[in-house]
Amino acid sequence: MSLFSKYETLIHEAMKATAVRNYYTPYPEIPKFYAEDGDAKAKAYISTVMNNNFAELKQEAHDGWIGEEISPYLQLGIGVKYPNSSADHYVAMAEKAQLQWSKVSIEDRAGLLVEVLERLKTRFFDIAYATMHTTGQSFMMSFQASGPHSNDRALEAVIEGYKQLTSMPAQATWTKPMGKFDLVVNKNWRAIPKGVGLVIGCSTFPIWNTVPALFANLITGNASIVKPHPKAVLPIAIVVGEIQKLLSENGLDSNTVQLAVDTLDKPITKKLAEHPSVKLVDYTGGSVFGEYIEGLQHKTVFTEKAGVNSIILDSARQLAPVMQNIAFSASLYSGQMCTAPQNIFIPEGGVKTDDGLVSYDDAVKLLCDSIQGLVTNPKAGAPTLGAIQSDATYKRLQDASGLGGRVLLASMPIKNEEFADARVASPAVIELTREQQNVFNHECFGPIVFVVKTKSTDDSIALAKNLAKTKGAITCGAYTTDNAIQSTIETEMNSVFTPVSFNFTGAAFINSHAAFSDMHVTGGNPAGNGSLTSAEFIVKRFVWVGNRFM
C-alpha cells in the first residue's frame, strides 16, 4: 500500500476541515495521549544528545561540527554539535535533490509528508525538551507548540498544497467546434516548482514558525534548506532528521531537506538567500533583516517580522476576567510570542461595565494586580512565564524602567522550582501618555507591557490602526459591549489588514492562532507578507505550465 492510500482518509478529513474552519486536529495537545513512558525516555534522550555530535542527520560534516545553543533554564551551553558545510555545498546538494523530488507525484509527496508527521508524533517528548532547553518555553508550551500545534500547521500546508496542485486536471481533451469539423487538442498542466527553498528559523519558535514553509515547499516540489537560528537548532534538527530518514528509506535523496547550521560569528544566511539558485525564502525574525529579505530581487519571499499588537479596551460586562485574560496573554512565555499584546489602550474616562464605570486608575490597578497575582502564584507563575530566551530580551526588560514612562509594575525575578538557574522575570508594566508614541510605536519584544491612557475609545482605535498600518500588527484584542463600536473596530483594524479578537476571556487567548481555522500574519501590513496557510502561501511556490498536443 502506498503512503498516500494509507493516509487518504486523513487527507480528505483535513481538506474538509480547511473548508469548514471548525476545530480540527489529528494530533491531541495533551501529553497523556501519547506514549506513557514518553517523558522518561525523552529526558534520557536529551541527556544523551547533550554535549555530543548530533547523529540523526544524513548529512556529512564537510567543514567540521558546530553548535552554540544555551539552555535558558540551565544557563549553560547544551553542547550539541551539528555537521557544517558551506552555503554553496548546501545549494548544490539541494539543486541535485530538487531534480528528483520535483518528479515525485503529488500523491507520493503528500503520503510521505504525512508519514513524517506520524513519525514526529513519536518524538513529541524529545522535541519538547529540545524546545525547552533552547527557547525557554515551559514544558507544556514546548510540547504543544513544537509538537501537535506544529504538526497541525505542517499538515495544513500539505493539505492546501495538495488542494492547489490537484485543482487543475492532469490532462484534458479540448474540443472546439469549428462548424464543418472539430478542432481537437490534448492538453496537460504541470505544476513546476519554483526552485530551491530557504527557510530561516527564529530563536523562540524553531519548529512552529519553520514547518509551515518547509512543508509548503516540499508539497509543491521544492527541495529546501532549513537555516535555524544558531541558538535554537536542536528541535528542528530532530524534525529534519526524521524527514531525511524517511526519504532514504523510500529511495529518495535525503538532501531534499538539509539543515544548514551557522553561528552568530559566522552567519551564512545572506550567502544562502542571495544564491541565484535559491528561489524561495521564508523568514521569521526581526524587521531589519526581514526588510533585507523582502528586498531580494528575483525571489519569492514570505516574511514574519515584528508587529506591535494592541488591545483596545472600551467596555466589558465584568472587568476582572478581562484583566486576567490580558495578564495571561502578556505573561505567557514572557511575552516572547509574536502574538503577545504590547500596548493596552485605556480611555481616560474609564471603562463601562455592568457594575458601573470603572475609572482609568482602577482599571490599570486591576490589570497590574492580575499580572502580579498570576506571576507570583506558586503553581502558575513560573510555568506561564517560561524563561527568557536571549540576552537581548533580558537586557531590554532591565532597561524598560528608563524608557520614559511611569513604572506601574517593575519586573522581578521569579523562582523556577525545577531549575534554580532559570532566567525568569515577570513583565514590567509601564504607563505612557498617548503622546509618547516614540516609545510604544515599535515592538519591545519580551515581557514589557505599555498601558497607554487615551482620550477616548475612538482615540484608542486611531492609535492602534495607525500603528498597525505603519509598524505592522499580527493580532489585536478588543473589549466592548457596544455593537456599533465593535463594528467600527473590526472595520478600521481590518482595513489595515489586522485581525481582531473580541471579548476574549477564560480559555481563549489572542496569542493562539489555530491551524485549519485561523490564518497567522495576514500578509497585508508591515508585520510581514506571509500568511499561514492561505492559498497565496502555496501558489507562489510553483508555476502552472500547460502543454498542448495534436
Place this chain on the structure above:
Amino acid sequence: MSLFSKYETLIHEAMKATAVRNYYTPYPEIPKFYAEDGDAKAKAYISTVMNNNFAELKQEAHDGWIGEEISPYLQLGIGVKYPNSSADHYVAMAEKAQLQWSKVSIEDRAGLLVEVLERLKTRFFDIAYATMHTTGQSFMMSFQASGPHSNDRALEAVIEGYKQLTSMPAQATWTKPMGKFDLVVNKNWRAIPKGVGLVIGCSTFPIWNTVPALFANLITGNASIVKPHPKAVLPIAIVVGEIQKLLSENGLDSNTVQLAVDTLDKPITKKLAEHPSVKLVDYTGGSVFGEYIEGLQHKTVFTEKAGVNSIILDSARQLAPVMQNIAFSASLYSGQMCTAPQNIFIPEGGVKTDDGLVSYDDAVKLLCDSIQGLVTNPKAGAPTLGAIQSDATYKRLQDASGLGGRVLLASMPIKNEEFADARVASPAVIELTREQQNVFNHECFGPIVFVVKTKSTDDSIALAKNLAKTKGAITCGAYTTDNAIQSTIETEMNSVFTPVSFNFTGAAFINSHAAFSDMHVTGGNPAGNGSLTSAEFIVKRFVWVGNRFM
C-alpha cells in the same frame, strides 16, 4: 431580481469550465451570431466618434481633452479626444470609490461584472472598428480578440475571483473540546482588497491584455485606473464607458473605474504607478519599463513583457502542413502578437518525415515558400497581416536586412484592397547561424522571422531553453514524431516555465491561448510574472483577515 441571480447559471457553468478545461465560451467568435445590422451601425458609430470628444465616459475633463491615436489603415490621426485630469486626481477619486466598492458583496460584484460583459456583446462591432483603427489588426482579429475572446478572459477572471473569495466560509463557529467544557469562538473571514489598482495597456491588444487584470481587480474589490497606451485608447474607452454607465445606474461611484489617458510627450504612468495609494499594478509592454514596474517597492505587480518564442523542428509526418502552420503563426497580425514565433530552429542534418529526410535547405525553402504563398494570396494575404501598428515596428522591419544574417525572404509591401494607405508589409525571413545569438536572443517585435541552423535537435532544445530562461518566452512550438524527443522537449522547456505546443497544424496555432483552458504567460521566466488566470493572478489582489468573537 439581483444581477447575481440573473447570471447564476452562467457563473456556475463557467466555474465548471475552469475546472474541466475543455472548450467553453458564452460569447461566440463569429460576427454573424450578433446583431445583423451591427456592422453597418458600427461603421456609422466610428465616423461619429472620430474627430470628436469621446462622450461615453462619466469623467470630467479637469485639464482639457487629449488624444493622439493614428489609424494604421488610414495613416491619419483619428482625432478622438478624451477627458484629461492629473494623476493625483485619478488616485484621489479611486480611493474614494474604493471605500464603497470594497463593501459591495462578492455576489453583487460578480453580477455587475457579468452584466458589463453582456452589454459589451452589443458593442463588439464598435469595439472591432476601434481596435482596427488603433492597432492595425484585421477586422476579424479585431472582432474576435477585442470582443468575444476578451470577454472570455474577463469572465474567467471574475469566475476565479468568485471562486477564491467564496473559498472561505463567511463565518463559522469553532468549538474546541477542553475536557470539562467546550471553548466556543465565533469567527468570520473577510477578503480585504489590497488597494487602488493601475492597469497599463499596450498598443497592440488594448482590451485583451487589459480586461483580465481590470476584472480581477474589480471582483476582488479594488477600484482601478486604466492607463491605456496613448496610441490605442478608443477600444478600452468603450469598455470603461460601459462599466461607468452600469455603476451609475446601480447607484455606485462611476470612478470605481477611470480611464487615464496621456500622450507620448507627457506620460503619467510613473506618477500613477509610484503613488503610495496605488497598491496593484498590471502592465503589458516592453521589458525595460516592465522591469521598472517589477522593481517598485510595496506594490503587487503583474507583468507581461517581451519574450522570445522558439519553434523546435525535429521531425514531422509531412512537412508542408507544418510550414504552412508556422507561416501563418509568424504572419498573423504581422508578428505583432506576444505569442508569435520568432526563432525557427532547424537542424543542419534536416528534418525526418514519412517521405524521407528533408534537407535543411529544402525545409527552409518550404518555409519561405509557405510565407510567400500566404502573404501574396489575394484573399488571405492582407487580412492575415493586418497593418503595422507603430513606426518603431515598421522601422525595425526595414532595418532587418542589416542585422547580419542572410536574407532568405525580404519584406515587401502588400496591397490592402480596402485601405490604399494601410501600412502592410510581409515578414522578413533571415537566416542566422547558431553563433549569431546576439541577433536572435532578444525579441524583434513585428514580422521578423529568424531561421537558425543548429547542430541537432538537442542543440535546438538547448538554445531554446537557454533563451527562455534568460530572456523569457511566452510560448514554444515543437514538431517531432519521436516520443522520447517530445518528452525531452516538454521537460526541458517546462523546467524554464515555458509551455510547449506540439505538432500544431491545420486550425491550431501556437499564438492562441484560449480562456478557461490555457494560461497565458506562465509567470516563471523573464517574459513576465503574471499568468491569466491562475489562482495566483487573483489571490495576490486581496488579503484574508479573520476576526474572532466571544
